[in-house]
Amino acid sequence: MANLAISDEAPAAWSVDATTKAIATKVAALGPDVVALQEAGRFNGIDGYQVVDATTNSHAGPLLTLVKDELAKGVQMSSGALEGFAVITVLGVGSPAPLAIANVHLEPFASGSDIRLEQLSVVAEVAPVDNLVVIGDTNSRVSEVRRFEGLGFKTPKPPAPTWDSIRNSFHRESRGFRAYFTRSLVKGGVSLDEQTVWNQPLQRQQRRFYLSDHFALGGSVSIV
Numbered sequence: 001m002a003n004l005a006i007s008d009e010a011p012a013a014w015s016v017d018a019t020t021k022a023i024a025t026k027v028a029a030l031g032p033d034v035v036a037l038q039e040a041g042r043f044n045g046i047d048g049y050q051v052v053d054a055t056t057n058s059h060a061g062p063l064l065t066l067v068k069d070e071l072a073k074g075v076q077m078s079s080g081a082l083e084g085f086a087v088i089t090v091l092g093v094g095s096p097a098p099l100a101i102a103n104v105h106l107e108p109f110a111s112g113s114d115i116r117l118e119q120l121s122v123v124a125e126v127a128p129v130d131n132l133v134v135i136g137d138t139n140s141r142v143s144e145v146r147r148f149e150g151l152g153f154k155t156p157k158p159p160a161p162t163w164d165s166i167r168n169s170f171h172r173e174s175r176g177f178r179a180y181f182t183r184s185l186v187k188g189g190v191s192l193d194e195q196t197v198w199n200q201p202l203q204r205q206q207r208r209f210y211l212s213d214h215f216a217l218g219g220s221v222s223i224v
Contacts, residue, residue: 004041004061008172009209016042019211022202032218034089035066036103038137052089054079058105063087063136065103078128085119088127097223098129099190104136116140117147120185124151130188131223137182137214153185160197162215167199170213182217195219 004016024046027035037043039061045051049066056063065087067077076093085106092098102123107115116139123134134153145155162182165174186192199215201208 004039004043005170005213007168007170007209007211007213009169009207011205011207011209014204014209020044022211026198030218031068033068033071034091034101036087036101036135037064037066038103038105040064052077052079052087054081054087054089056081056083056085056087058085059108060105063103063105065089065101067091080126082119082122082126086123088123090128097131097189099221099223100127100129100132102127102132102134102136104134104138106136106138106140108139110141112139113141113144113147116144117151120148120153121151124153124187127187131190132187133190133192133221134185135183135217138185139181140183142180148185153187154190154192155183155185156192156195158183158195158197158217160199160215162197162217163213164199164215165213168201168210168213168215170210174213182214184217184219186221189223191222191224193220193222 006014020043027046041061048069050072052065075091078093079089081087087103088100090098090100106119148155158180161178163179166176184192196218197215201210
């Protein structure tokens with residue numbers, strides 16, 4: 001979640017441009033093959049990564065999917081958008097084991113559970129290959145997981161909350177609670193391992209703060 005707003009805990013001189021640069025620096029240091037960003041309003045890209053052609057605007061801003069240059073040059077790719085909530089990128093088009101990655105930003109709020117289920121159902125239906133990873137801000141509550149499993153998804157739980165407004169006072173007036181809004185779901189022969197939640201604050205100008213109200217989630221994907 002890029003969430004190009006500024007934390008209430010950030011230094012007074014902190015800017016959205018500073019946030020985009022800090023995110024790009026973190027991504028470059030980690031070097032993931034694929035990056036899925038939600039709410040990426042002023043994000044133009046990251047050096048060493050190709051932005052896929054498809055994009056869409058969710059209820060809170062653009063979804064951008066980036067693929068590392070070496071991978072983008074080594075496999076055939078295609079991408080398409082589901083208006084308002086998902087970008088699906090297929091890696092290895094025409095290969096024996098292609099992989100679809102759906103970058104999602106699903107319907108918000110507890111009242112949106114039925115819409116989220118329908119959105120995921122559409123993702124599963126239109127994904128052009130069997131091996132599918134869904135990742136992003138699902139806005140889902142723990143009670144919804146069984147409904148996702150009913151669509152054929154495996155639902156590995158992140159090792160730590162990806163939303164923690166007790167620890168992360170991004171919006172000081174927000175109610176403090178923990179959740180797993182950002183998460184991954186997989187289908188087909190996909191195995192998701194080594195999930196990591198990046199939940200450490202940035203420290204600048206004697207202030208400790210977070211770049212987003214969500215914590216980033218990553219993992220290692222294989223096809224078995």
